[in-house]
Amino acid sequence: xxxxxxxxxxxxxxxxxxxxxxxxxxxxxxxxxxxxxxxxxxxxxxxxxxxxxxxxxxxxxxxxxxxxxxxxxxxxxxxxxxxxxxxxxxxxxxxxxxxxxxxxxxxxxxxxxxxxxxxxxxxxxxxxxxxxxxxxxx
Amino acid sequence: xxxxxxxxxxxxxxxxxxxxxxxxxxxxxxxxxxxxxxxxxxxxxxxxxxxxxxxxxxxxxxxxxxxxxxxxxxxxxxxxxxxxxxxxxxxxxxxxxxxxxxxxxxxxxxxxxxxxxxxxxxxxxxxxxxxxxxxxxx
DNA sequence: CTTCCTGCAAAGAGTTTGCATCAAA
DNA sequence: TTTGATGCAAACTCTTTGCAGGAAG
Numbered sequence: 001x002x003x004x005x006x007x008x009x010x011x012x013x014x015x016x017x018x019x020x021x022x023x024x025x026x027x028x029x030x031x032x033x034x035x036x037x038x039x040x041x042x043x044x045x046x047x048x049x050x051x052x053x054x055x056x057x058x059x060x061x062x063x064x065x066x067x068x069x070x071x072x073x074x075x076x077x078x079x080x081x082x083x084x085x086x087x088x089x090x091x092x093x094x095x096x097x098x099x100x101x102x103x104x105x106x107x108x109x110x111x112x113x114x115x116x117x118x119x120x121x122x123x124x125x126x127x128x129x130x131x132x133x134x135x136x137x138x
Numbered sequence: 139x140x141x142x143x144x145x146x147x148x149x150x151x152x153x154x155x156x157x158x159x160x161x162x163x164x165x166x167x168x169x170x171x172x173x174x175x176x177x178x179x180x181x182x183x184x185x186x187x188x189x190x191x192x193x194x195x196x197x198x199x200x201x202x203x204x205x206x207x208x209x210x211x212x213x214x215x216x217x218x219x220x221x222x223x224x225x226x227x228x229x230x231x232x233x234x235x236x237x238x239x240x241x242x243x244x245x246x247x248x249x250x251x252x253x254x255x256x257x258x259x260x261x262x263x264x265x266x267x268x269x270x271x272x273x274x275x276x
Numbered sequence: 277c278t279t280c281c282t283g284c285a286a287a288g289a290g291t292t293t294g295c296a297t298c299a300a301a
Numbered sequence: 302t303t304t305g306a307t308g309c310a311a312a313c314t315c316t317t318t319g320c321a322g323g324a325a326g
Contacts, residue, residue, distance in 0.1 A: 060210070066209075067209060067210070068207070068209070069206070069207035069214075071205060071206070071260070072198070072205070074214070076207075076212070087248065087252055087254050089254070090257060096252055096254070098248065098252075103244070106240055106241070106244070107263075109240060110225065110236065110263060114225055114234055114236075114267075115267075115268045115271075116225050116227070116234070116263075116265035116266065116267055116268070117265050117266040117271055118263060118264070118265040119228060119264050119265050119266065120263070120264040120265075121261065121262065121263040121264065122209070122261075122262045122263075123259065123260075123261050123262075124259065124260045124261075124262075125245075125248060125254075125256060125258070125259040125260075126256070126257050126258040126259065126260075127254035127255050127256040127257050127258075128254065128255040128257065129252075129253075129254055130253040130254070133253075133255055
């Protein structure tokens with residue numbers, strides 16, 4: 001489905017970069033820079049947060065990674081492009097990825113109305129997840 | 139179209155709050171806290187940034203204002219709910235509000251697939267605006 | 277070898293908080 | 302009056318940057 005992530009040849013293939021990419025590939029929701037840091041620390045890797053930020057910046061610049069912020073959170077989340085559309089439960093914070101995003105029709109309409117040449121999008125939807133609908137305690 | 143903004147009665151109606159709301163009502167795109175600060179300063183009002191942040195927090199908590207972050211920007215933007223869906227030009231940064239968001243059909247589909255009770259959404263679309271399409275200099 | 281990358285520590289930027297004062301109600 | 306709201310300055314958190322040492326090619 002999603003093509004394998006490749007670091008452009010103009011960058012060196014260091015073990016830190018490799019590790020960061022692996023974490024992103026295994027994550028199934030957008031995660032924080034610090035999550036990556038902690039996961040790698042836990043695996044016994046000695047990496048610094050600034051290395052993670054520097055590499056995430058590079059990946060975002062290259063279009064390989066999507067950076068986003070969730071409502072009422074003030075730290076960035078990072079994910080591979082196929083995880084950029086998500087549902088968030090307002091009660092428990094659970095995140096569910098929306099795949100097969102039916103956004104393309106919408107995109108056509110937008111293109112005509114605003115004459116923008118559309119290059120990308122990011123959709124964030126809020127709601128109450130099935131579990132939280134059951135437990136009706138605020 | 140959009141209903142008049144009302145501060146819930148449990149809060150006092152101070153001149154600072156009134157001023158902040160006015161700025162948000164007059165803004166036609168999501169703006170930064172500092173934009174509000176500068177606009178009010180310019181009008182001769184003596185207000186502090188922390189008051190602005192405190193009031194924006196309150197407004198967001200009350201659901202009267204939407205907080206969002208734009209890609210490659212690390213400061214929050216605030217807007218009335220009718221301006222939460224927008225197009226951003228990747229070249230010049232121009233922001234165009236999407237109104238009559240054709241998102242409702244999509245919403246139904248999401249509801250069925252994920253069984254979330256949808257309460258809100260925020261769409262960010264990237265592209266190249268008509269002006270930047272003409273001037274083909276990177 | 278050369279150049280890019282990393283880790284560390286310090287700096288920056290945006291946002292939040294404590295506290296005394298002020299002003300709605 | 303009473304109590305919530307403000308302004309100021311200091312504190313915080315996330316992110317970025319400078320620099321010297323390290324590793325990829």
